[in-house]
Amino acid sequence: MPPDRSPILHSQEIVKEKKPPACDSGKAERVLCHPTTDGTPCPRCLEEGNIYATNPVARVARRRTPTPDLGTVSAVNPAASGLSTGPNSASEELQAFPLCSTLNSNSLPFRQHLNLPPDLVHHLFECFTHLPHQSHPILRRDVIRDALCSVSWEIHLLPPQQKVLAHCIIAISASISFDHAIIGHGSQPASLEDRSVFALGADLRDYGVRRAPVYRALCAEAVRLACEVGILLEPSEDNAASCYILQCLEDEKDGRSRPWAVGYISHVRTLFGSLADTTKYNTSIWSGYLLMEVLETTLRRQPALISHHDQLLITGRDPLALHNLFLSIQSMVQARKDQPFVPFAIMQPYCFHVVRLARELYETITGDVARRHPLDERAITDFIASLNHLHAILALVFDHEEEIYPRDALFYPTTQRGLQMNLRSCAYIMTLSRAALLLGLHRELVRRAAPQSAPALENGVTAVDPWAAERLALLQRQVHEMANITMTDIARVLRFMPSPPHIPHVQRRNLITAWAEFCLEAADAAETVLPEHVATIETFSETLKLIGYSWPLPKGLIERLDAYVAPHPPTSSPGI
Secondary structure, three states: OOOOOOHHHHHHHHHHOOOOOHHHHHHHHOOOOOOOOOOOHHHHHHHHOOOOOOOOOOOOOOOOOOOOOOOOOOOOOOOOOOOOOOOOHHHHHOOOOOOHOOOHHHHHOOOOOOOOOOOHHHHHHHOOOOHHHOOOOOOHHHHHHHHHHOOOOOHHHHHHHHHHHHHHHHHHHOOOOOOEEEEEEOOOOOOOOOOOOOOOOOOHHHHHHHHHHHHHHHHHHHHHHHHOOOOOOOOOHHHHHHHHHHHHHOOOOOOOOOOOHHHHHHHHHHHHHHHHHHHHHHHHHHHHHHHHHHHHHHHOOOOOOOOOOHHHHHOOOOOOHHHHHHHHHHHHHOOOHHHHHHHHHHHHHHHHHHHHHHHHHHHHHHHHHHHHHOOOOOHHHHHHHHHHHHHHHHHHHHHHHHHOOOOOOOOOOHOOOOOHHHHHHHHHHHHHHHHHHHHHHHHHHHHOHHHHOOOOOOOEEEEHHHHHHHHHHHHHHHHHHHHHHHHHHHHHHOOOOOOOOHHHHHHOOOHHHHHHHHHHHHHOOOOOOOOHHHHHHHHHHHHHHHHOOOOOOOOOOOHHHHHHHHHOOOOOOOOO
């Protein structure tokens, strides 16, 4: 004992012991914990069956200056369907917000959290009802909404997994929000159904540029929270939904890795594997969402994450072969029995075959292993035959069906979409899915036909088989002609799509921009541009200007399209 210490005080220090730390469950729920000294669970954890853990909580220094809000909106009743903001409500504070100073999402600094006002959270959830993501079968919309209502829309009070999902929903909803806290100063739509803004032929690209900083900040926050909570590690419906939305947010980047998609499919596979009754989910809707996932991998020339076993597990048994499916549809159309509902009846088998063909395209033609071997001409001819069957089905089901109905440029909520609007959405999805497969095949044949793709001999001379080169040129011409026809089909469904600003949320804008670039390549290669080609170019240009409401588009793309349209008089084609 030190000489300057009292023996009594020293004995009291020896007797006094430090109380063991409280359990994680008690700290999370802010209840009194009675920890034990022998490492056994506390009485409360033992009674409720919780996992007993005592992880330390890092203490941080108290902030001397308040964290600036992401934005504030004028005080309104949270029960209202939309939120209005004053002219100076949020944009002034956004000028000082660090995450909004750069448009490069790769250089965004992470903060501990973003301060989201309850009114803004509620507004973004109202916007979410206009997006196709809210119809995903794995998303428990009512549960997450009730959870937010129970905490008065204070998002930071939610449990970890629900908080991640709520941030994901907020981030994706920011892509269509019309609030000043998201789009900053400038013109502002009164709602997503404001016809003075969402009009056919309008150029909405300025909104996409203005919202980009806040949108990317919200995406970065959602990714940060997802990594912090570890949603990739625990299969659950909320985590699967979060992974799905996060991958939609990340798909705008050109990265080769898609970890959120891997987690999403893995969680879905686990959840379906443990289900005793698969009727809980609508398999037809699941077919559409699996289709959207596999089309993204096709555009990126990546292996499909969905196996044949996954399709059987999620959507049921194998459908009829493509040829037999066409004959079955033909008999249904000729009998005129429930003809308006034929597209809904064939949607699931059609999507099943597209997913299968996307998988075969990568494994036999465009994949990394296939590129190490000579071109499999038999696989290409079989694939072309399958594409022709898909085209025949589309022509049989949607022949002149769209021309009766006018189109619009509004964001319609799901509850307001009638039969004809859903039919045109089916036509769009089915046409674009076949177009994605065809574009992947066309790109691969162009790459194979390039001189640098031929193997080189020891003396540096390229080894070229003249007969193989001639057969490849024939296949390339055939596929190019199919692509020209498909380009016209895409323009037609774009003209009659119920809501063009809604297009990139049904299928990411990458596919539309890819076909717009193909349209320009065809125009550049042609000696003269035919009037019908000009109408197609104009359709792509006008559609991209509406899509620009949500995201910035590739620089110069629309200007190049308009350069071809300018010398010609306006087209009289219906639609855009």
